[in-house]
Amino acid sequence: MSNKSLGIVKPEIFSYKENFPLESGKNLKGFDLIYETYGELSKSKDNAILICHALSGNHHAAGFAPDDDKKPGWWNELIGPGKAFDSNKFFIVSLNNLGGCHGSTGPSSIDPETGSKFGKDFPLVTVKDWINSQNILREFLQIDCWHSVAGGSLGGMQALQWSIDYPEKIKKAVVIAAAPKLSAQNIAFNEVARQAIVTDPNFEKGTHHPKRGLGLARMLGHITYLSEEVMKEKFDRDLKKDKIEYGYGIEFEVESYLRYQADNFSDKFDAHTYLLMTKALDYFDPSKYFEGDLISTLENTKSEFLVVSFSSDWRFSPKRSKEIVNSLIAAKKSVSYVNIDSYQGHDGFLFPDDRYVKTIKTFLSSNV
């Protein structure tokens, strides 16, 4: 294996056969979780890092999949030998969440009770449910305690929830580009995405893939992942053709790019999973079990925290990260906070900015 790349990584599947109660009150009769690991678990089993993915992510975070040697995992820039999450030092675990569509049990899986796909009958899964299922995976992997749990966006929310729900099982939490709960505006964008999907006639019929609705959802999501600056830099008002045609077709590069994103994504992703992930985001609010008070919510946590935000992120802005930081300080917890000067918007968490990488490395390597 080269020093820079993890090469080809083969995923594994963990099958849980017991009943799994959900936050909603419903139950899942067992589940599969697909996951990958990078690096070696130390003899003392004290170097395991769990990586949690965001809305449309999956288990394939780094290296190359056996069937695709072109496109590396979604966080390949940050995970690998010598990288921010250093696979020479750490044993890194990355899974596809319950409800996903990349190999873990979800709406596109076969319901053993009916013999057909769960589809819309797959129960809604929340961030708390994910943490519980990830904890079962932890036990299966015989890891007594995570060295760290880390993620960006919805992944960062999972790291936060881990520190609250299993304070003894996580030493460090890396909460990147996240928020303590969604704002009305965040929910509003998610609702437009969901409405795009559920009003697609194919979805209503329940028989066909709602490609157009899912494509619209993706286009809209994509705009919120980018800053106005990076869109200006990438596209500005550049035309697709030589001159303006004054028609209703594609005129600007940015239109063409968005349609490509929509087309590409909607061929591969499951619409029910998209609905589920956006709902998990909307429902995320760990303070709801503590009368809405984030400080008391965090009182029983025991981990050290690293909170990272990106200056140009308007989906989960630095202000939202500071809400977490200030509550952690008020709850007398150990917290480091860094706001990375960036122009890439919410997507900033995917790129290996120097200061960002060094911050994570330093935080992960300090003693606990």
Place this chain on the structure above:
Amino acid sequence: MSNKSLGIVKPEIFSYKENFPLESGKNLKGFDLIYETYGELSKSKDNAILICHALSGNHHAAGFAPDDDKKPGWWNELIGPGKAFDSNKFFIVSLNNLGGCHGSTGPSSIDPETGSKFGKDFPLVTVKDWINSQNILREFLQIDCWHSVAGGSLGGMQALQWSIDYPEKIKKAVVIAAAPKLSAQNIAFNEVARQAIVTDPNFEKGTHHPKRGLGLARMLGHITYLSEEVMKEKFDRDLKKDKIEYGYGIEFEVESYLRYQADNFSDKFDAHTYLLMTKALDYFDPSKYFEGDLISTLENTKSEFLVVSFSSDWRFSPKRSKEIVNSLIAAKKSVSYVNIDSYQGHDGFLFPDDRYVKTIKTFLSSNV
């Protein structure tokens, strides 16, 4: 007529019978423009103000329509006796733009050549075309020169275009919550709205009203009109029912509100007009005839300018207004600029904030 209200206002229709060449190179064989007036034209005809509407606006800006005594015109808070645009002093003209769906010739009008609705065959109309058609209306009304041309958002862009295209025919330009041209992000949001409409199977068939697509476009537009703050104040994370149901239905108040907006709007508005208005926005760029240089674009203008922005507006932020202001200063023009401290986002231009109203009044009443 009371001192506060314009009472019932009856619209009038101006029919232009000549050929009307468009910026695209196409032609319209005449057109109708529906308009309302408030106040009296002075003997010297020097007190006429033209009000230009935004994306989904129309001619009915103030007072009550004959068939609806519940909901006043869209800018009723600012137009009327003693108001910012004072109908006791000024003769105010407000029209529905060409391509609209409220009485002016547009996609929902009958094409005299075919005897059926224009629909998708209605030619694309630009801001320059609107200014030309408004200039024909000015001549019909025997107004030698507008005292002022004013508008918010796309309306503000028309005021700016007036000052450039007919410098002798406009003494004052009131450019509110506008931008010198759309950013890639602005175009991107418009493109999602258009895709929502054109991928609606009803639209594709060309026979039925694409209610779902138009509704989605409206939901999305609505989010961009509001600030994150005002959404928090109005809805925050308030639930529609007593408790969370962990389902895929409406859970939060903000979802319910958006669906209502979508439902209501999409019953009344024409989808082709929506497409046309968003394209007019995207194409707006007066500097394109001046090698992209806004300063030279403004060099031949003769009017005084008032530019107004709103602190919480993220659709056309204060930064975008300042681009106009700085270019006007560089072109040595007379310009006043006010940034109104607001929490209502882009919609701020619709509300009678005290400082905002006084700024407009002062600007309109100063000698020219």
